Amino acid sequence: MKQYNLHCNIAQTLNIIGDRWSLLILHQIFLGSETYKELLENLEGIPTNLLAERLKTMESDNLIERNIYQSHPPRYKYVLTEKGRELEDVFNSLIMWGQKHLNKCYKKLVHGSCGSVIEHRYYCPKCGSVSLNELTVINPEE
Helix, strand or coil: CCCCCCCCHHHHHHHHHCCCCHHHHHHHHHHCCCEHHHHHHHCCCCCHHHHHHHHHHHHHCCCEEEEEEECCCCEEEEEECHHHHCCHHHHHHHHHHHHHHCCCCCCCCECCCCCCECCCCEEECCCEEECHHHCCCCCCCC
């Protein structure tokens, strides 16, 4: 995959998770698919060689780890690392963007207890809630 050579969190994050199928594979593992076979079945249309390649890359990027569950022949289960699990907000944001902007909505993010559609809010641990027009991006050196 071509890499972005920009000093930007978005660009550098896309260098890790932005190639075709990667977020879908990670999301499928997040949803409970553990084996290569389950991933292949649940990600309709993914080429087998591409799935294998992406899993190796994600493992080397410490997004997933594989644990052997059968030794002959060797078979593995894939689980998200803490770094991979921290993509949950990304998955949820994409679902929420899709429910607002796609012509056909395939998933909605709802509150499990009451069924209401969830809204995204920002929170400042020092002074409470923050509105979008109050957000500022800074360089860490500032």
